[in-house]
Amino acid sequence: GQQLNQSPQSMFIQEGEDVSMNCTSSSIFNTWLWYKQDPGEGPVLLIALYKAGELTSNGRLTAQFGITRKDSFLNISASIPSDVGIYFCAGRSNDYKLSFGAGTTVTVRA
Amino acid sequence: DARVTQTPRHKVTEMGQEVTMRCQPILGHNTVFWYRQTMMQGLELLAYFRNRAPLDDSGMPKDRFSAEMPDATLATLKIQPSEPRDSAVYFCASGLSGTGIYSNQPQHFGDGTRLSIL
Numbered sequence: 001g002q003q004l005n006q007s008p009q010s011m012f013i014q015e016g017e018d019v020s021m022n023c024t025s026s027s028i029f030n031t032w033l034w035y036k037q038d039p040g041e042g043p044v045l046l047i048a049l050y051k052a053g054e055l056t057s058n059g060r061l062t063a064q065f066g067i068t069r070k071d072s073f074l075n076i077s078a079s080i081p082s083d084v085g086i087y088f089c090a091g092r093s094n095d096y097k098l099s100f101g102a103g104t105t106v107t108v109r110a
Numbered sequence: 111d112a113r114v115t116q117t118p119r120h121k122v123t124e125m126g127q128e129v130t131m132r133c134q135p136i137l138g139h140n141t142v143f144w145y146r147q148t149m150m151q152g153l154e155l156l157a158y159f160r161n162r163a164p165l166d167d168s169g170m171p172k173d174r175f176s177a178e179m180p181d182a183t184l185a186t187l188k189i190q191p192s193e194p195r196d197s198a199v200y201f202c203a204s205g206l207s208g209t210g211i212y213s214n215q216p217q218h219f220g221d222g223t224r225l226s227i228l
Contacts, residue, residue: 033216042114042201042219043153088153096141096207097166098217100153 006089006101012109013083019076021087021104028069029091033098034061037086046087047074076106084108112136114220116202122226128190131223134183135204142185143217144170144177145201153201159185160207192227199224 006023013019023032031050035043047058049065049072056063062075072091076083089101115134123129135142144156157167157177167177174193179185189196205217 031216035219040221040224042116042203042221045216045218048216095166096160096205097155097158098143102152 004089004091004099004101006104008104009102010105010107012107013079014109015080017079019079019083019106020073021089022071022073023089023091023101024071025091025099026070027091027093027099029093029099030069031092032063032065032072033090033092034063034072034074035088035090037088037103039085043088079106081108112218114202114204114218116200116220116223118223119221120224120226122228123192124228125193126191127227128188129192129196129225129227131187131200131202131225133185133187133202133204133220135185135202136218137183139204139206139218141205141207141217142179143203143205144185144187145203145219147199147201147222156187156200192225194227197225197227 004023004025033048034046036046037043047056047063052069053067054065060077064073084106086103086105088103090098092098117132140161142159146154156170158165159179162179176188199222201219201222203217203219206215
């Protein structure tokens, strides 16, 4: 699948900060998914979005499906040390295949 | 929680050897994907099955890679002969797809096979 534009590529956080990342695409999708990957493990689903304009929360995570169906963002509020990892966005079309962003690496600022 | 199971977790072998990676999808899921992850290319789709039938393997080098689903509980990805450039982490994912967008559930990933070809 096509590569989505995910930004930022990396970020440093301090505990308690809010974190934001987003994905954009030149194509429309009917589903947006956000995954988190820890070292040595596979991506784990965080949030799934199925409808343009949808805003969904999962604990401290909030994600939105852009109204144009070409973008999505993920917010993490009041970050904690275990939030470090690589976050991937993925867009899905009718063929059920996923197109992935390159990932946002979140690390703790020393 | 149900999980996708992949074996082996790690594989180191010499170039030219055959490599077989296995995946047990989540029970009841009807779609299975094979992805390859590298630093340079990120997550790349290699092959995709629905109801055990291959739907898309355009991302897979045909001359050396093959993917099959002998039954609904097992998917395999084989490389023969293997080359150093095949070194990567290979992920299997499964999901449940059906009619209508709300019946299409998200894909869930296994923990991958980390492959090193010397």
